[in-house]
Amino acid sequence: MDLDLSGHVAVVTGGASGIGRACVDAFEREGCRVAIWDRNGPGKVDVSSAESVAEALRETESRLGPVRHLVHAAAMGSGKFGFPFLNLAAGDWSRVLEVNIMGMLHVAQALAPGMMERRMGTMVFIGSVAGQIGSQTDPPYSASKAANINFAQCLAKDLAGYGVRVNTVNPGMVKTPLNQAVWQAWHDQQPEALRRTYEEWAAEKIKAVAPLARWQEPAEIADMVAFLSSSRASAVTGQTINVDGGQVMHW
Ligand SMILES: NC(=O)c1ccc[n+]([C@@H]2O[C@H](COP(=O)([O-])OP(=O)(O)OC[C@H]3O[C@@H](n4cnc5c(N)ncnc54)[C@H](O)[C@@H]3O)[C@@H](O)[C@H]2O)c1
Known part of the structure; x- marks a missing residue:
């Protein structure tokens, strides 16, 4: 399927690792010019800082041109086991909310005006099944992911009249450093x-939660992101699409 993305400029936050990295690869394969905004990336962009994001946008647009697509994957967990x-x-919540919620706002505030002016653009936010089911492993992470899903819907309504589409993709279980940190927090407080x-925990968990009974690959998430960013999805906005092996089913 030709996604017709060739020559477009895309920004991928969190693009230095995991799902974000796979999105960078997918967009590059489609012929896009991609800027990575990541605290561990070349520009050391911190999405929790509005100044850092504004500077990243200036640098990206002077180097690559106007940004047509955003994928916002940067996020973090608390690193603690939050059940109960x-x-x-309360202090364990602050940094998670600052990065996961305010980070999303900073990125949207930076990119929306240009897309509105040009009357074209797409945004895909990476949410999580944790934001839909009240996952008990890390409550601030779950709450922040619910906020991502909801704010993406607000944005979709605000920007629809400007020809800008906004969607959320919710992965279920993908083996990445972020996911491994959830296991680590659980592991560290278990009796011997x-x-x-990690592999034993992962095998048990995925069988318990997902009908397809296997972990998703980063590339499987990236394929959905690339599709939603393309004109092939021109009628799709404000949607929350799960790529989760059936863990959460909509009706
Ligand atoms: N891995 C999973 O099972 C899973 C499941 C559901 C949702 N998700 C979501 O997928 C997205 C990507 O996560 P991942 O699993 O690939 O994790 P990851 O740890 O591999 O990647 C996250 C990236 O975000 C970057 N980042 C974190 N804080 C940042 C900040 N303040 N500024 C800039 N960059 C920052 C990190 O440096 C890292 O490169 C996240 O939004 C996460 O909530 C992951």
């Missing part, structure tokens, strides 16, 4: 006898 939620202090390696 009283295991976490109940501990599992």
Whole structure:
């Protein structure tokens, strides 16, 4: 399927690792020029800082030209096991909300005006099944991902009249450093006898939660992101699409 993305400029936040990295690869394969905005990337962009994001946009547009597509994948967890939620202090929430919610706002505030002016553009936000099912492993992460899904819908309504489409893709379980940190937080507070390696924990968990009973690959998430960013999805906006092996089913 020709996605007709060749020559377009795309920004991928969180593009230095995991799902974001796979999105960079997918857009480059389609012939896009891609800027990575990541605190571990070349420009050391921190999405929780509006100044850092504004500077990244200036640098990207002077180097590559106007940005046509955004993929926002940068996010973090608290690094703590939050079940029950009283295991976490209020202070454990702050940085997660700052990066995951305010980061999304900073990126949207930076990119929306140019897309509105040009009357074209797409945004895909990476949410999570955790934002739909109240996952008990990391409450601030879950709450922030619900906020991502909801704010993407607000944006979709605001920007539709300007020809800008906004969608959310929710992965379920993908083996990345972020996911491994969830296992680590669980592992570290288990008694010796109940501990599992990451691979053992992952194998048990995926069978329990996903009908397809296997982990998703970063490239499978990226394929959906590329499709939603393309003119092949020209009638799709404000949607939350799960690429999760059937973990959450809509009706
Ligand atoms: N891995 C999963 O199972 C899973 C499931 C559901 C949703 N997700 C979502 O997928 C997205 C990507 O996560 P991943 O699993 O690929 O994790 P990852 O840890 O591999 O990648 C996250 C990237 O975000 C970057 N980042 C974090 N904070 C940043 C900041 N303040 N500024 C700029 N960059 C920052 C990191 O440096 C990293 O490169 C996230 O939004 C996550 O919530 C992941």
